[in-house]
Structure formats: C-alpha cells, structure tokens
Amino acid sequence: MTDTKVLTAQSHAPRPPDPAPPSGSAGRAFRALVARDIKLAAAQGAGGLQVVVFFAVVVTLIPFGLGPDLPLLEAIAPGVLWIALILASLLTFDRLFQADFEDGSLDGMVCGPLSLEGIVFAKACAHWLTNALPLIVATPVLALLLNMKAGVLGLLLLTLLVGTPGLTLIGALGAGLSVGVRRAGILIALLVMPLYVPVLIFAVGALEQAQRSLAAGDGVNFLEPNALFLAAASLLAGLIGVWAGAAGLRLHVGG
Amino acid sequence: MFAFANPHRFMAYSGPLVPWTGFLAALLFGVGLVWGLVFAPPDYQMGDTVRIMYIHVPAAWMAMAAYTFMASASLASFVWRHPLADIAARAAAPLGLGFNFLALVTGALWGQPMWGTFWVWDARLTSFLVLFFFYIGYIALWEAIEDPHKAGRAAAILAMVGFINVPIVKFSVDWWNTLHQPASLIKMGAPSIYWTILTPLLIMVAAYTMIFTFLLLLRMRTEVFTRRIHRLQSSLAAGTEEPALA
Numbered sequence: 128m129t130d131t132k133v134l135t136a137q138s139h140a141p142r143p144p145d146p147a148p149p150s151g152s153a154g155r156a157f158r159a160l161v162a163r164d165i166k167l168a169a170a171q172g173a174g175g176l177q178v179v180v181f182f183a184v185v186v187t188l189i190p191f192g193l194g195p196d197l198p199l200l201e202a203i204a205p206g207v208l209w210i211a212l213i214l215a216s217l218l219t220f221d222r223l224f225q226a227d228f229e230d231g232s233l234d235g236m237v238c239g240p241l242s243l244e245g246i247v248f249a250k251a252c253a254h255w256l257t258n259a260l261p262l263i264v265a266t267p268v269l270a271l272l273l274n275m276k277a278g279v280l281g282l283l284l285l286t287l288l289v290g291t292p293g294l295t296l297i298g299a300l301g302a303g304l305s306v307g308v309r310r311a312g313i314l315i316a317l318l319v320m321p322l323y324v325p326v327l328i329f330a331v332g333a334l335e336q337a338q339r340s341l342a343a344g345d346g347v348n349f350l351e352p353n354a355l356f357l358a359a360a361s362l363l364a365g366l367i368g369v370w371a372g373a374a375g376l377r378l379h380v381g382g
Numbered sequence: 383m384f385a386f387a388n389p390h391r392f393m394a395y396s397g398p399l400v401p402w403t404g405f406l407a408a409l410l411f412g413v414g415l416v417w418g419l420v421f422a423p424p425d426y427q428m429g430d431t432v433r434i435m436y437i438h439v440p441a442a443w444m445a446m447a448a449y450t451f452m453a454s455a456s457l458a459s460f461v462w463r464h465p466l467a468d469i470a471a472r473a474a475a476p477l478g479l480g481f482n483f484l485a486l487v488t489g490a491l492w493g494q495p496m497w498g499t500f501w502v503w504d505a506r507l508t509s510f511l512v513l514f515f516f517y518i519g520y521i522a523l524w525e526a527i528e529d530p531h532k533a534g535r536a537a538a539i540l541a542m543v544g545f546i547n548v549p550i551v552k553f554s555v556d557w558w559n560t561l562h563q564p565a566s567l568i569k570m571g572a573p574s575i576y577w578t579i580l581t582p583l584l585i586m587v588a589a590y591t592m593i594f595t596f597l598l599l600l601r602m603r604t605e606v607f608t609r610r611i612h613r614l615q616s617s618l619a620a621g622t623e624e625p626a627l628a
Contacts (some may be wrong), residue, residue, distance in 0.1 A: 272411045304539060305527070314522055317522050374539050375536055378536055
C-alpha cells in the first residue's frame with residue numbers, strides 16, 4: 128500500500144522537461160530504419176519474390192477459371208490485376224511489426240528520437256519498397272498475359288504507384304492493431320478490406336474510363352476525376368493509416 | 383455520461399430497466415407489425431410489397447445508429463477512458479451486425495419483385511455491405527486480442543476509423559445515381575411520406591430502438607457480471623479474497 132502513496136506523491140511533483148532530441152536525428156533515424164528494414168528483407172531473400180510468385184499464380188489462374196477468350200480478359204484485366212496485387216500484399220502485413228515486437232526492437236525504437244508515427248511510416252516505406260514495388264514491376268508482364276493494351280497499361284502502373292502507398296499504410300494500420308496476435312494474417316485482411324474499397328473503386332473506375340476512351344479513339348486522360356479521387360483517397364488512407372496504426376501500436380508497445 | 387461511469391450505479395439503474403424495455407419492445411412490435419402488415423394502406427406504385435418496408439427500413443436505420451453508438455462509445459472509451467464505454471461498444475456490435483444482416487436480406491427479398499434483381503452494386507447497397515464487413519472486423523478484433531482492456535482500445539480505434547462509412551451510406555443516394563430510392567424522411571424539407579404509412583413506420587422504429595436498448599442492457603450487464611466472475615476466480619486462484627470492484 129505504501130507503493131501507491133509514493134506513486135501519487137511523485138505524480139503530483141512537477142516533472143523536469145524532457146531533453147529535446149538533437150535536431151535532425153529524427154530524420155537520420157527515419158532513414159536508418161528504412162535502410163535496416165530493406166536490408167532485413169533482402170537478407171531474407173525469398174520474401175519479396177514469394178509475393179510476386181503468388182501474384183503471378185493468381186493472375187494465371189484467371190484464364191483457367193474464366194476461359195481464354197482474349198477480349199473478355201482484356202476487359203477484366205485492370206480489375207483482376209488490382210485484386211491479385213491486393214491479395215498478394217495482404218499476405219505480408221502480419222510480418223510488418225511482428226518480428227520487431229517479439230524481440231523487443233520496437234520498444235528500443237520507441238525510446239529513440241523517432242515518434243511512433245514516424246516508425247510506422249518508415250516501416251511502411253520499407254515494406255512498400257520491398258513488396259509493392261516488385262509487384263508493380265511484375266505487372267506489365269502479367270498484363271501481357273491478360274491481353275492489356277499499352278495505353279491502359281500506362282495508366283494501370285500510374286494508379287498502382289498512386290494507390291499502393293495508401294494501401295500499404297492501411298495494411299500497417301491493420302498490422303499495428305493486431306500486433307501480438309498469433310496468425311493475424313486473415314484478421315488483418317478482414318480489418319483492412321473495407322478500407323481498401325474506395326481506393327479500388329476509384330482505381331478501377333479510372334482504368335475503365337481509359338478503356339472506354341481508347342475504344343472511342345480518344346487518348347487516355349491521366350487527370351480525369353476518378354484518377355484524382357484515387358490520389359485523394361490514397362492520401363487520406365495514408366494519413367489514417369499512419370495515425371491509427373501508431374495509436375494501435377502504442378497499445379501493445381507501451382504496456 | 384459520467385453519472386453512469388460507476389459500474390455499481392449502472393447495474394443498479396439498468397436492473398429494473400431491462401424488463402421494462404423488453405415489455406415496451408414487445409408491445410411496440412405487436413402494434414407496429416399488425417398496423418403495418420395488415421392495416422396500413424398499400425402503396426400506389428408498389429402495392430402490398432411496400433409492407434416489407436416496415437421491417438427493412440428500421441433495420442437499416444438501426445444498423446447505422448448502432449454503428450454510430452459504437453463509434454461514440456469508442457470515442458468515450460479511448461479519449462476519456464470511460465469505464466463502461468468499451469463494454470457498451472462491444473455489446474452493441476453483434477446487435478448492429480444482426481440489424482445489418484436483416485436489412486440486407488429483407489432488402490434483397492424486396493428488390494426481387496421491385497427491381498427484378500436480388501442485388502445490385504449501386505452506391506447505397508455497396509456501402510451498406512461494406513458496413514457489414516466493418517462490423518465483422520470489429521467483432522473479430524475483440525475476439526483476437528486476449529487482454530480485454532487492450533482489445534477494447536484497439537477495437538475503439540477501428541470503430542472510430544470505420545465511422546467514416548456511416549455518412550457515406552447515408553448520403554450515397556444523394557451523391558451517386560443509385561437504384562435505391564432517395565431519402566424520404568431525414569432530408570431537407572418535410573418528410574415526403576403520407577402519415578398513414580409514416581406512423582406505423584415510426585412505431586416500428588421505436589420498436590427496433592426498444593429492442594436494441596433491451597438487448598444492449600442485457601449484454602452489458604452480462605459482461606459486467608462476467609468480468610466480476612473472472613476477477614473473483616482469479617483472486618480465488620491467487621489465494622487472496624479481495625472485494626469485487628465490478
């Protein structure tokens with residue numbers, strides 16, 4: 128009982144101000160964290176490649192499931208590629224914070240100059256570079272399999288580049304809320320799926336608009352409304368992912 | 383709100399309230415269903431199939447209201463650390479899920495004779511289905527994390543993030559060109575439903591609200607009792623006899 132008395136006395140006394148971290152060290156910590164995560168992912172070797180293989184497997188299964196009719200495949204190709212990429216990347220989010228949480232590195236990072244939001248953003252950047260970027264690089268080859276035309280392919284790559292950062296941060300949100308849960312893969316997919324819907328709707332909307340305008344003989348407009356909404360949705364998703372992902376992580380790391 | 387922060391006081395007030403809300407719910411359902419399904423006039427366009435509206439519309443409203451309740455309780459729990467708020471949010475979630483499911487099913491049954499299809503991917507139905515998955519994700523997160531306090535805070539974050547979907551569902555019929563009919567009650571200007579159909583509809587809304595309150599109080603009381611039992615069991619196992627703090 129004396130412990131509680133001591134604690135209340137301490138909590139009433141004025142705290143000395145926290146020493147400010149040396150200027151610029153947050154930026155240095157950010158770059159160091161991104162570099163560390165990339166090196167770790169590269170050391171694991173097969174990780175990024177597995178994701179690409181899964182992506183290729185899903186896309187290859189589509190003609191087996193829906194028939195090899197080329198016009199049909201061309202019509203559904205943008206949506207199929209987006210969905211396959213989402214499915215492939217959903218598998219990877221449970222590993223985002225798990226290893227660092229389990230061996231205590233996350234607690235160490237929290238003591239450093241980088242805020243938890245910065246840590247989430249840094250790890251998501253590294254995740255995007257090692258998972259989403261290989262998938263985007265693999266997309267043109269798989270788009271060929273689905274008979275996609277070059278103009279639409281360009282817009283597809285642009286929508287992927289704009290949309291996947293937001294999706295990665297929403298995945299970080301799911302991973303942050305469920306860190307410490309065993310076999311959290313499906314749980315993260317369930318939490319994250321409703322938040323993915325707006326980005327997917329706008330991306331595929333922009334691509335279908337491009338397909339229609341190409342068929343009508345006009346060029347592809349890269350700045351039409353769906354594409355702009357995609358950028359806005361991705362940005363908003365990113366902000367929510369950083370804030371809520373850090374809030375979720377704070378529950379598990381601080382306690 | 384903080385008047386009921388004390389679990390003992392909440393239990394004392396909610397105890398006698400439970401049978402009353404249950405009785406009121408039964409009464410309102412009886413009156414509303416009989417009036418709506420038997421005595422209310424048929425619609426001039428839809429005929430007698432309009433009667434499914436008395437089940438579908440209040441269910442859809444309650445699904446949204448339950449999520450709003452969940453999000454507000456989550457805010458109270460997360461920001462002000464109100465002791466009973468996370469229990470309230472957790473209790474409301476399966477009820478909202480049930481209302482959501484009921485609205486989806488009754489809507490599909492109504493859509494087949496009216497629109498010729500059980501389902502269409504327009505903005506209202508799609509966003510309402512997404513709300514269904516938000517509910518499932520919320521409940522799954524509660525079940526996945528073992529420590530109930532951590533689970534409550536994680537779920538609170540999820541509920542607050544997901545609240546963005548509720549205004550999207552509400553305004554989807556205004557923002558997009560949808561097959562689902564636009565708002566006829568909660569909109570600018572007076573409601574555009576005649577009183578002979580509006581009155582049984584409002585009675586059904588009251589009935590659904592009463593049954594939500596009844597089930598919510600029941601579930602919250604059960605959760606408080608369960609936590610007391612767990613605390614007693616763990617203090618028994620530890621060999622100490624501490625007074626239960628609810």
